[in-house]
Amino acid sequence: MRRLGFSYKSMPKIPVLLDDVSFVAQRAFYFRRLTELRESGAFIYFHDETWLNAGQEKRSIWIDEKGEGRLRKHDGKGKRIAISAMIGVQGFVEPFDVRTCDSDHAMNSDHFHKWIRDAAGRLRINHGAGSIIATIIDNATWHNVLCDDAKPPKRAWRKDQLQQWLDNHRIQWVPRLSKAELLQLAFENVPPKRYVSNAIARAFDVEVLRLPIKYCVLNPIELAWAQLKSTRAYGSD
The missing domain is CATH 1.10.720 (Transcription Termination Factor Rho, Rna-binding Domain; Chain A, Domain 1)
Known part of the structure; x- marks a missing residue:
């Protein structure tokens, strides 16, 4: 099976029927709308949030044949921050929302609605009236109020x-x-x-498009978050 490109992995405890008609229809709508936006010359931005610990450490490291490698200097915990940002073809763009939070969670709809109001307003100012602008977000609960x-x-x-x-x-x-x-x-x-976040962005003539459920892999900002956490883990001292 490995020669055919398959890998053996455990399944999640909560099954998600990704082949259900509603999921298939959602994927089809997303890709069709994304194609339409690109063909119309729209300015497209991908948004996401992530969390980072002050003592961030990599769980796995490379070791030499003697079994030696860099030792962990922290327990991976410490003060925690939440980051909310978006990325376009030129990289990250303002506004950035960075704040401290507890170990459980800190993101909520109030924070997000404040961020998207600021972001939509800045995007409209930056690109001027008449420009087509779209922000792509995932289906986090605080996005879908x-x-x-x-x-x-x-x-x-x-x-x-x-x-x-x-x-x-x-x-x-x-x-x-x-x-x-x-x-x-x-x-x-x-x-x-009808989502509050969509209504806020619509006031600035900015469209909000949601990723298909369970398809965060389609969000390029995830690669930026991975690089950020990797850099922080290696440079935690």
């Missing part, structure tokens, strides 16, 4: 909350309906997804 009027109802809601949701979306209902019937009616009329 829905606008208030696009949020679906929750199963845990009370009847009066479901009734209010239906009223807000101008969907007719009758008082005799049970909670299950109200919930079914609401789910049948869930509005299309």
Whole structure:
């Protein structure tokens, strides 16, 4: 099998049906839209976040035939920073969002929405009115916060909350309906997804295009992050 180019690897604990129709359709839309943007001469930027520890060390190193190599100087921990940035054909472009964070997580929708507002505004100023600009992002939860009027109802809601949701979306209902019937009616009329990040960028006439789910490999900024972490790991002293 190796001669044929296959490798043996363990599968993730959580299966993802990448051949499901929805995933295939998402990939097709992404590549078609990306081709359209390139053919139209659009300025395309890829965005992503990463994390870096002050004591970053490589877990594996090359050793000589005597088994000697560079010793670890840190435990790989220490103060942690989060970095949010984007890259274009000329390399990294401003703005950069660099901040300290805890060991669990620090990125959230508030940080991201502030960043994309600043980024979209700067891109519009840099390229001028009339230019086609697109920012490509992944499907992190803080990237996909829905606008208030696009949020679906929750199963845990009370009847009066479901009734209010239906009223807000101008969907007719009758008082005799049970909670299950109200919930079914609401789910049948869930509005299309509209993301806050898209709305913020659209105010500056900047398009937001999302990578297909589980396809971060299509984001060239991942290579830059890998180089950054490798450089930091070797130069941690």
